[in-house]
Amino acid sequence: MSHQYKAIHWNPQKKAYDLLIVLLIISYLLAFVGVSAIIHPNLDPVNLLIRAFGSLSLLLLHLVLIIGPLCRLSARFLPMLYNRRHLGVSTFLIAAFHGILSLIQFHAYGDSNMLISLFTANTQYTSLAQFPFQVLGFFALIILFFMAATSHDFWLKNLGQNFWKRLHMLIYLVYILVIMHVMLGVIQLESSPLLVIFLCIGFSLVIGLHLLAGWKEVKLDRQLQELKDDGYLLVGSINSWEEGKARIVNNGKQRIAIFKNGNEFSAISNRCAHQGGPLGEGQVIDGLITCPWHGYQYRTDDGCSPPPFTEKVSTFNLQLLGDKILVDPIPNQPGTKGEQVKL
Amino acid sequence: MTKAQRKLHLLSWIVLSICIPLGFISSFLVIPDKIMQENVFLNKSIQLENILTKSSHDNLIVLLRSDSEKSKYQLEVIITTPFKTPEVGTYISSSQNFIMDEAYYLGNLGSANGKLFSLPSSLVQQEQIQVVLFDPIKNELLKQITITP
Numbered sequence: 023m024s025h026q027y028k029a030i031h032w033n034p035q036k037k038a039y040d041l042l043i044v045l046l047i048i049s050y051l052l053a054f055v056g057v058s059a060i061i062h063p064n065l066d067p068v069n070l071l072i073r074a075f076g077s078l079s080l081l082l083l084h085l086v087l088i089i090g091p092l093c094r095l096s097a098r099f100l101p102m103l104y105n106r107r108h109l110g111v112s113t114f115l116i117a118a119f120h121g122i123l124s125l126i127q128f129h130a131y132g133d134s135n136m137l138i139s140l141f142t143a144n145t146q147y148t149s150l151a152q153f154p155f156q157v158l159g160f161f162a163l164i165i166l167f168f169m170a171a172t173s174h175d176f177w178l179k180n181l182g183q184n185f186w187k188r189l190h191m192l193i194y195l196v197y198i199l200v201i202m203h204v205m206l207g208v209i210q211l212e213s214s215p216l217l218v219i220f221l222c223i224g225f226s227l228v229i230g231l232h233l234l235a236g237w238k239e240v241k242l243d244r245q246l247q248e249l250k251d252d253g254y255l256l257v258g259s260i261n262s263w264e265e266g267k268a269r270i271v272n273n274g275k276q277r278i279a280i281f282k283n284g285n286e287f288s289a290i291s292n293r294c295a296h297q298g299g300p301l302g303e304g305q306v307i308d309g310l311i312t313c314p315w316h317g318y319q320y321r322t323d324d325g326c327s328p329p330p331f332t333e334k335v336s337t338f339n340l341q342l343l344g345d346k347i348l349v350d351p352i353p354n355q356p357g358t359k360g361e362q363v364k365l
Numbered sequence: 366m367t368k369a370q371r372k373l374h375l376l377s378w379i380v381l382s383i384c385i386p387l388g389f390i391s392s393f394l395v396i397p398d399k400i401m402q403e404n405v406f407l408n409k410s411i412q413l414e415n416i417l418t419k420s421s422h423d424n425l426i427v428l429l430r431s432d433s434e435k436s437k438y439q440l441e442v443i444i445t446t447p448f449k450t451p452e453v454g455t456y457i458s459s460s461q462n463f464i465m466d467e468a469y470y471l472g473n474l475g476s477a478n479g480k481l482f483s484l485p486s487s488l489v490q491q492e493q494i495q496v497v498l499f500d501p502i503k504n505e506l507l508k509q510i511t512i513t514p
């Protein structure tokens with residue numbers, strides 16, 4: 023995290039990130055076309071593009087999917103999460119190009135409408151070996167479209183964080199549809215075995231990282247049950263904090279981040295109002311608690327974003343007992359002042 | 366994320382960690398011994414210029430087409446009197462005895478009055494091609510035609 027983290031604006035990091043995505047895309051496409059032109063000089067150029075864009079979208083999909091768990095496992099990967107949305111939208115655009123080219127190449131010159139042809143050219147829906155694999159790609163693309171279309175914060179606000187999050191979890195369905203699209207395509211078309219090897223490495227990595235991160239988090243949720251005293255949760259001795267950072271406890275339903283800012287302690291919900299990022303893993307910058315994911319900021323005392331922003335998170339009341347900080351597990355209304363401890 | 370969302374994520378991935386390898390492995394188990402679709406140009410109906418053979422059979426005309434380099438082939442089926450069944454699977458059979466699961470499936474003629482199918486060149490290398498029209502729903506052989514390329 024740095025001082026330049028600012029919410030929403032186009033800042034130099036976002037531009038650098040986008041430039042990197044564009045460079046990655048261009049170099050992949052050039053390399054793919056170059057190598058294929060040598061290995062398969064007779065391949066139809068449109069088929070070559072279909073393969074180049076198809077495999078690139080598969081690669082990008084994997085990248086999008088591993089960023090989340092990598093960031094849970096190590097904060098070093100956080101810069102990748104900062105602008106992940108653009109990586110997701112690029113994945114959709116590249117996949118759309120692959121899908122539309124395929125539709126034109128394989129279905130536009132038929133007797134029937136392209137989409138009807140897509141669904142009826144091969145009707146072996148009951149056979150696994152001959153299954154119309156293109157249909158799986160089509161459904162994956164439709165879901166990716168809805169995700170890309172609602173990726174903007176405008177939709178996040180209008181749909182609500184919970185619904186938006188659920189909608190975007192459909193990426194997991196996309197993932198399995200794409201894996202089967204590629205596998206069934208590969209066995210029917212005798213594509214390169216390299217693709218199968220990469221696919222196998224790819225899904226092992228994606229599944230492995232998610233299980234590891236998920237298991238770690240669920241274990242943490244269990245561990246974070248703290249000792250109770252008068253219904254308050256014990257957080258720790260005032261000397262156990264790093265300056266500007268938080269300690270996190272769990273009230274059984276959600277995590278609470280207790281920050282130290284100079285000689286002042288304050289507690290807010292660990293869940294960022296933007297996309298649910300872990301506020302307690304961020305730090306206090308210029309007196310404001312700053313989310314490690316996309317840099318949304320909150321005041322320490324009332325959990326409100328500074329004007330002109332309007333986001334709010336819940337605060338919690340703190341107490342000092344000897345040299346120990348205790349927190350009330352019951353949240354205050356989002357955006358209302360909580361009792362802080364001032365030394 | 367909330368505790369419930371974290372649990373849902375973990376649960377989704379536990380399910381995926383079972384389904385994905387299962388799908389992956391079962392695709393391997395069913396690898397057909399011959400390539401099912403050498404190309405995916407199923408319904409493509411820009412007619413290739415050369416007609417190699419043409420034959421008429423009661424209610425249909427069958428043409429074998431190719432391009433000038435003989436690198437691409439098409440089978441054109443023109444129906445003069447429609448079939449009474451909606452499902453007219455068009456297959457290439459490797460032997461006189463048609464067995465659906467072993468035949469190469471070209472596509473459904475349906476109620477169309479004609480269709481062009483791409484033919485993998487490997488099929489045209491044989492001396493004779495058995496074109497079979499078969500209704501997989503009623504399990505009924507509608508027509509079997511032999512063409513000699």
Ligand code: HEM
Pocket residue numbers: 069072073074076077078079080083117118120121122124125128156158159160161162163200203204207211213217405
């Ligand atoms: C309308 C949607 C889609 C259609 C019609 C479609 C069609 C096809 C076809 C015909 C192939 C075989 C190409 C060949 O090997 O010559 C293919 C392969 C492939 N598709 Fe798709 N697809 C669609 C969507 C997608 C999506 C959404 C993704 C991934 C995000 C994807 C990823 C791939 C990959 C990785 C391959 C293998 C590439 C290769 O053969 O080297 N496709 N698709």
Ligand code: FES
Pocket residue numbers: 294295296297298299300313314315316317318
């Ligand atoms: S800023 Fe996006 S989740 Fe916190």
